[in-house]
Amino acid sequence: MELQLTNKRVFISGSTSGIGFAMAQGFLEEGAKVIINGRSENTIREAIDKLKSKNPEADVSGIIADFRDHKSIEFIQKQIDQVDILINNVGIFSSTSFQETSDQEWEKMFQVNVMSAVRLSKYFLPKMFKQNWGRIIFISSECAQLVPEDLIAYSTTKAALLSLSRGLAQTTKGSQVTVNALLPGSTLTAGAVTFLKDQAIQQDQSEDEVAEEFFKKTRRSSLLQRFAQPKEISDMALFIASPLSAATNGAAIKVDGGSIPGIL
Template sequence: MDLRLTDKKVLITGSTSGIGFEIAKRFLEEGASVTINGRSDDNLQNALDRLKESFPDSSVNGIVADFRNPKAHESVIKLLPEVDILINNVGIYASKTFDETSDQDWEEMFQVNVMAAIRLSRHYLPQMKKTGWGRILFVSSECAQLVPEDLIAYSTTKAALLALSRGLAQTTKGTEVTVNAIIPGSTLTEGAKIFLQQQAEKENKSPGKISEEFFQEARPSSLLQRFAEPKEVADMALFLSSPLSAATNGAAIKVDGGSIPGIF
């Protein structure tokens, strides 16, 4: 299927690994012009090298920006004043109890997970409306609805993105601009692989056994009963970013393997 993304200018925050990196790969496969983002030169260059090796004839660039800095968006906008598609993917988390989560933890997660998306959307959305077409996509999380006890702050930020996405979508009425969110479930990113390996070594079990027990104990509601592959999440992101998705606006689309119970 041709997603009609050739030459579309795309910015993906937090995209040197995991879901963001896979989204970048899929856009390049579709012929888009992609700018990825990381918070360190080394990580960014490593990701760029990998993408250029896989897609030698594609247009791919990178911008270093650490969104813990409230001014980080300014350097992004200066280097990339216009985009057709904005993927607000960057996110951090801290696995702590509510009592252990400090004000600094809360503020840092809101700065990166929410305020970065707000600041970039505030710049690019009016430009998209003016040019007559655009896509903004927020990458939320199943934690926005499941809310694990050790991820309350992270879950709160991811729930905020759902409200932000819906609110911005309502400002696009009658245009060719859409704003949506995706809600990934447990995904086999590099971080997840490290977690599985560390737990396997700690408990003297195989990573496969740890994964099986995770879905039995922590995600028993999952219908998929396995970690999703990053590409499976990226494929949904690509469709929602394409001209083919014009009738989908203000939506929060689950890519969670059925882990969130209910029909809404």
């Protein structure tokens, strides 16, 4: 399938590693021009080197911005005038009980997970309307609906993104701009790898055994019963970002390995 992404300008928040990095790689393979983002020059440089080593012709650059800081948007506004595709990907979590989650943790997660997406969308959406084409994709999570008890704050931010996404989609009526959200399930990014390694040492098990147990005991509702690869999330994002997905707007699309129960 030709995704028609050649020369599309893409910004992906939080994309020096994990799902964001996989999306950057995917867009570059499709001939898009990608701006990645992370908090340090080193991580951005390493990510760009890695992307270019696979694809020397890749049109990729990076912007340092830490979304814990509300002023990061001003820096982005100075660096980027326009994009065709905005991926609100950056997301942080902490696994703590509701009572142990401090106000500062709630505020930090809201700044990074929600307010980064609010500010970036506010900046880029009017420009998309002006050129009458654009795509905004919010990376939510299965947690928005599963709401694990140790991830209530994180899950709340991910649910907020679904309202934000749907609300913005409703403002696109009659235009060629679409706004959608993806809900990935447990995905094998660096965080998950570290979790598996730590648990394997603690429980004197192999990483495969820990992973198997995670799906048997913790993410029992998963139909996939394994971690998704970042590319499996990225492939869905690429399609939704492409001109081919014009009939999908205002949707919350599960890429959760079937972990969210129900028919919709």
